[in-house]
Amino acid sequence: xxHKALSIRPFIGSADFDVSRSFYRDFGFExxxxxxxxxxxxxxxxxxxxxxxxxxxxxxxxxxxxxxxxVHTFWEKLVALDLxxxxxxxxxxxIRVEHWGSECFVHDPCGILWHIGTFTAKS
Numbered sequence: 001x002x003h004k005a006l007s008i009r010p011f012i013g014s015a016d017f018d019v020s021r022s023f024y025r026d027f028g029f030e031x032x033x034x035x036x037x038x039x040x041x042x043x044x045x046x047x048x049x050x051x052x053x054x055x056x057x058x059x060x061x062x063x064x065x066x067x068x069x070x071v072h073t074f075w076e077k078l079v080a081l082d083l084x085x086x087x088x089x090x091x092x093x094x095i096r097v098e099h100w101g102s103e104c105f106v107h108d109p110c111g112i113l114w115h116i117g118t119f120t121a122k123s
Contacts, residue, residue: 010048013059015110017052023109024050049091054110063113069093071102071118078106
């Protein structure tokens, strides 16, 4: 079956919805409020839904990959934001070089792990 998809938008949870909303705005996403307990966060044509919902097993196993043009430039801008100083439990992991490309890491306020990377070759 052929898909003519226009976007894919995962749903993620939050332990403290207001803190997570603030974090993602500071992280550089644009917020579109959908309802009192859900917002769409987007950058360009890509986005995800943040919910006011917390299920520990779900959150502890959520990872997202954000492909960027240049992970080194992204890393410099990310470090300058100083998000760990503003948000409890936020952690940054430095760039790692892998056989497929390079990536850095961000743990959001409730523990969701973001991989941010650049591929050396499209796969």
